[in-house]
Amino acid sequence: MYVFQTIRQLTQFCGKEFLKVTIVARNHTFFKAPLWMISGRIAELVFSAVLSCVLLCVGCNRESQGGVKGNVRSGAVASVTKTSDVVTFQHTLDGYEPLKGVYNLYFTYKIVHPWWDAVALGMEDAIEQYSQRGITINHVYLAPKSVSAADQIARIQEAARQNYDVIGVDVADIDLLTPVMNQLIDGGAKIMTFSSSDAPREIGCKRIAYVGNTHNYQDGKALTEVLCKKLAYKGQVAILVGSKGAPCHEDRARGAREVLSKYPDMEIVDVAYDEDSIDIAYSLTEQFLERHPDLSGMICCNMSNPVGAARAVVQAKKADRISIVGMDHDQEALEYLRDGIIYALGVQDCYAIGFDTIQTAIKLADGILPSESTYPEKTDEKTTIVFQDGAADVLMVLYGKVD
Amino acid sequence: MQKTTKDKTYRSAFIAASLIIVAIIVGATLLYIRATNNNMDQAVNTLSSFYMEELLGKREVVLKDALNRDFELLGRVVALIGTKEIQDQASLRKVLLFSQTLYGAKKLAMVDEDNTIYTAHSTFSDASRYAFLQKDFTEPRIVTSNLYGAKKQVVLAIPVEGIRVLGKRIIACFIQLDIDDVAGSLTSDNVNSSGKVFIGLYYKNGENLTTSKFDEIDSKQNLIKFIQKALLLAGQDSSKIGTSFHKGEKGLVTIKSADDIKYIYYSPVENTDWMLTVMVHDNTIADQLGNISRRILQRNVFQLISTMVFLIAMFLLIGSLYKRNGDIRRRHQELQIKARNEREQKMRLEEIATMAKAANMAKTNFLNSMSHDIRTPMNAIIGYTAMAKRYSDNSKVEDYLGKIDVSGRQLLSLVNQVLEMSRIESGKIVLSEEPADLVEKANAVRTIIAADCNMKNISFTIDTSGIVHKDVIQDVSRVNQIISNILGNAVKYTPEGGSISCTAVEKPWDKEGYGLYEIMVKDTGIGMSDEFLKHIFEEFSREKTSTISRIQGTGLGMSIVKKLVDLMGGDIDIQSTPGQGTVVTVSIPMKWDDVSRRRETEAQNLEAVDFRGKRLLLVEDNEMNREIASDILMESGFVVETAEDGLIAVEKVSNSVDSGKPGYYDVILMDIQMPRMNGFEATQAIRAILVAQDVHVPIIALSANAFEEDRQKSLEAGMDDHVAKPIDVQKLKETLAKYLRH
Structure with missing residues (x-):
């Protein structure tokens, strides 16, 4: 973006300089204008043009920020090497341009619990970044006070009736939820799973995508x-x-x-x-x-x-x-x-779970299905084992706690 | 020479004085500055805490205001919703979105009793972030907490009642603040050579409320521990800072290191568990104070220079003024002499004026006396002549009597004219405006003048056809006097066989209810030269020609005419050609009269009165006049009693009252000028006697003083009316009839 801006400014500058030269030439014939003035102007113009071309070439070669590519992350469980790797809070949206200006998303999860509050933070940050790009995302993120498959079923059915763009489920019970999700998907609803529990396709669930812990x-x-x-x-x-x-x-x-x-x-x-x-x-x-x-x-x-x-x-x-x-x-x-x-x-990494869930939901809402060229069917988020020597750092990263 | 030396001496003295004073001021200022510098360090220390407190105080106010505004905003949002049941989330979101837009709040939300959070764009369950809102939440609160991701959450919440969403009770409305933004707004942008003022927001346990650094202190560092560590390193006491901070007290910590001194001032933020802190480095304060003291010094120096310049200018000015003092003194003396001369002249003029007044008064008194003394015998001459004519049957005697009568009247006329002039000059003429019929008056004039014209075979015409409103209110006697004078002159100076015409026309005038009456007298007389016309209105002026010298006259006629015309607000114009004639045009404005009402009154007056048996007291000191008047009155039927002076008149009235007959006299005729008691005094005395008896007897003045002001005096003295002498019998009878009708 900065490169393009720079190129644009330079181009404008070149244009202006060229204009100055023509004005000088028009108002002062070559016989009248001092040679040094005209020469100087032309030299500036040539230099600007050369520089623009160089930068343009550089810009073209730069890896594009656009395009839709999957969030591929390693699902391996690893020990702590850097505390900053435990949870990554600096996320930016990928280059995908949503097709609509307003989205309505519905998410339901197992139980009202601080773990899902952390996921919500990631979701909210993603939503905020979309908002800065002019895209409004209305979302519902509700759960019962105790785990209840029945409650989840009722919620997703109601959500389907209200025609939400995407319905996300953190599956409380695979066996009970799978047939319901399949039915709703057959009826045209776009359903994905997220965060802690999936109902994978391998067991016959037709859910479209999953973002969360696969391991x-x-x-x-x-x-x-x-x-x-x-x-x-x-x-x-x-x-x-x-x-x-x-x-x-x-x-x-x-x-x-x-x-x-x-x-x-x-x-x-x-x-x-x-x-x-x-x-x-x-x-x-x-x-x-x-x-x-x-x-x-x-x-x-x-x-x-x-x-x-x-x-x-x-x-x-x-x-x-x-x-x-x-x-x-x-x-x-x-x-x-x-x-x-x-x-x-x-x-x-609950934050990433929430952030990536929103990104996937937007694509799904636009009708983009997971594939090699779009996004993975399962976006796996990492787990990092932390020992005592890393605890203070993790506390600082996650909660700002300092000894 | 002497003066110049003196001036030089003065100048030198002033310059020397100026220099001495300036030197004193400069010296004092320098001493003061030195003393000030010596106390600079002390001042810095003393001022530091004030400075810090001031810095923090302002920011505390800003922060408090921002928080209060947010609470108010929440109140307004709740008020906007009112108390209602909201059936669906979409409706609530709409309200929240509207409120956010309207009030500019970024993260506005409501919470229900199940801890479900509603915002403009979301509905979500929450276990940890807003759980505090479920517990004993009855008053507005500010709650800060650390969230997952090292995020600082600051929530301003107010309890809510009366709103339900999907059957669930809404318990709170809150705003989530971006505390970094809030803290950022408090940070000073003052950058000086040493650095800036650092502002921080901390919990009372020393944890940073924001994600920003506090000078060199990282956002994740505990402030209390940092300060304690720094104090320990500097060998200072670090025991109190922790307690002070935890308790939320105000305080100032000075951390001294080898190359710097840091001042940290902290103060609690009301209604929160926050501490607002400010850090300034010593050189910053010193620089600030240095700047201040430099400015003060500059100001002092400027003041000093201004004062010096001012003093020097003053001294120079005074010196130059003093140099010119001699001229001023001389000028002053001249003015004094001039003033004294003017005063003396004024006194002389006043003396002359007094003498003139006295002379004028003497003249007036003389004329008044003369008027009475001449008129009284004249009255007798004319009166007796008239009576003699009545009883004479000898034609020669009648002829002689007729001439005596004419001469007497001429003499009386002359006296009247002189007196008239005197009165006019004294400003004593008062116009007596009464209703009059101009046409009728003109006819009367015609009769008089026609007779004179016939004697000289002069044709005379009066034309009043140009008068539209003949009934006017004006002193017609004066108008008569004017016209009579002019016509009299025309007759006098028109030779036999000539002609005189008098034309009266009415012209419009500016004032409503008024007309401008223009009377033009044209004759074919001897005319007047242009040279004489210039002086025609002067007193006693007559053209000196052989013709004029044979014609009698005082030269006062036109003067009187002019004065009377001016008194009436009119105008007079004379055009004359010697040998051909003269045209005199007089224009006088007159008010139109409402005749009908007046005629009704007059009709009443004309009703005949029987005087027989009426008792009249005639008070007259002059025997002849007394005899004449008595005869006239007795012929009319009155029973006449006489009194020789005012005192006798009063005695007679008093006697009648004593004998039980207060109304004994039906009417009293009272002369004015009498010995022992004059008419005015007698009238007042008689009135006093009769008022006590509740009786009113008409008292009519009978006086040789015939002017309006004399009449006014009579009325003021208590008399009912005034009749002039010589007596006009008809007028006297009319006057008596007026008072004896009832």
Whole structure:
């Protein structure tokens, strides 16, 4: 953009200079005007023209900012190398030019929860950037207070009746939601999935695209591996899953189980569902501690349960004996991580999830389907495992907290 | 020579004085400046806190105003919606969008009881960002919090009642502030050589509210910890800053380092948990104060120079004035002498004027006395002559009596003219404007003049056909006098066989209800020269010709005519050719009379009165006049009693009252000039007696003083009317009839 502006200015400058030369020539015949004046003007004009051409060539060779290309990101789970890589808040819209001036989008997710508040921030920033380009996006982003597939079904059906441009769903229950989504898609609705849970095409869901975590299973495995290593592959472990039926939670738990099953000296002594509630996770952890005095580790599969578990462990004064691994970026959890109560956290880039969801929804609303040349059918957002040494930095990045 | 030396001495003295005073002022100023500089450091320190406090104070006001405006805006938005049930999200969004546009709010939102947030373009659930709005929210609040992404959220919210959306109660309306924008608006743009003033917004725990740096302090650094660390490094006490900040107190921290001193002033922001901070480097303050003191110094120097220039100018001016003082003194003396001379002249003129007045008064008194003293015997001569004629049957005697009568009347006329002139000159003539019939008066004049013309065989015509409004209100006697004088002259100076014409026409005049009456008298007389015409209106002027010398006259006639015409506001023009004749044109404005009303009154007056048996008291000191009047009155039927003077008249009236007959006399005729008690005094005395008895007896003045002002005097004295002597019997009878009718 700047290059083009510069070229334009130079061209204008050249034009003006040329005009000056002609005026000089008109008003002063070559016999009357001093030679130095005319020569000087012509020299300026030639120089400007040459410079313009050079810049033009440079500009053409520059990689175009336009075009529609998919947001391809690696879905690999990685350790922290730079705190700035955990969550990237500096996002700018891709070069896609929306076809309309106004869009109406509807999103519903599993449960009203701070994790989705973080996703919302990414969405709002994307919407704000579209707004600066003159595009208005009206959106609904609602969820029940407790996970309910029925509630989700009712919401998306109502949204379809109201003819929203795109309906986005963070699937609470794949089995229950899939046939409903398929029906609505058959009826002409444009439905995508986003954030934590997908209903993939592989299982027969016709949803058009997904933006979010595609590697919950791998996240569970990676965290569990980290814990096992910490425990020297020996000890009793309890799992707090999260919400029953929530794909992401179940997948992580599944990954955890698979890893633990590899190590014969690692034993799963308890598994429970905390329904994404810190308080429930706290009381469940208390029970674990009572029931299993030799408990040495806990695997927490969502954002809330590591907080509940850590509180209970601290309360029981067993922080030095029990290692906790968990998910996401709760501030309290990060503080526990910083203080060594929690051993590791898998932090998802919620901001990017929200930001990219909007970008995908706009394209979908314009009728553009995912493909090689447009955008990926699954936009995978990263998870980064953070340890104690990175906690302070992550706290600073995510919450501006400084020691 | 002496004067010049003196002036030089004065000048030198003034210059010397000026220089001394200037030197004193300069010296004092320099001492003052030195003293000021010595106290600069102290001033800097003292002023620093004031300066910082002032800097912060202004920004605090700006911030407070901005927050208050936002709260007001929220109030207006809620008021705009009013209390209603909103059926769908679209309607609420529309209102919010409208409000945003109308009030310029960027992020305006409402929250329902389920913590669902509604904005102009979105509806969303929230678990963490606005959860605080669900808890005990009854008053407007400012809430700051850190969000995911290190975002600072500042929300201004007010509780809401009465609005429902989709069946859910709206509990709050809020604006989300961009705190970086707010903080940015407080930052000073004053850049001087050392740097600028830094403004920061912090929580009371020292965390930065914004994402901006506070001078060198990173946005993510805790201010309290920074200051404590800096103070420790400088070996200063750092224990109090933390507590002070947490408590939200105001304070100033000075951090000294090897090459700099930083001043950090902090103050709480009302109704929030924020602290507004300002940081300034020492050299900034010093520079500011230096600038101020430099400006003050410049001003002082300018003032000093101005004062010096002013003083020098003053001294030079005074010197030059003093140099000219001698001239002024001389001039002053001349003026004094002149003034004294003028005063003396004025006194002399006043003396002359007094003498002239006295002489004039003496003349007037003389003439008045003469008037009475001449008129009284004249009255007797004319009266007795008339009576003698009545009883004479000898034709020769009748002839002699006729000539005596004519001469007597001529003499009386002469006296009257002289007196008239005197009165006119004294300004004592008062016009008596009364209704009159001009045509009738003209006819009367015709009768008189015709007789004189017949004697000289002069043809005389009067033409009044040009008069439209013959009934006027004017002192017709004076008009008569004017015309009679002019006609009299025409008759006098027209030889036998000549002709005289008198034409009266009425012309329009500016004033409504008025007409301009032009009377032209044309004769074929001897005429007058142009030279004489220039003096015709002067007193006692007569053309000295052989003809004139044989014709009797005083030379006062035209003077009187001119004065009377001027008094009436008229004009007189004379055209004359010697040997051919003269044309005199007099124009006098007169008011038209409403005749019908007046005739009704006159008709009443004409009703006949029987005087028989009426008792009349005649008060007259002159025996002859008393006898004449008594005879006339007794012939008319009156019972006449007489009194020789005013005192006797009063005694007689008093006696009649004492004898129980206050109305004994039906009428009293009172002379004016009498010995012992004059007519005015007697009238006042009689009135006093009769008023006590509630009786009114008409008292009529009988006086040789025949002028209007005399009549006024009589009326003022308490008399009812005034009749002039010589007595006109008919007029006397009419006057008596007027008062004895009832």
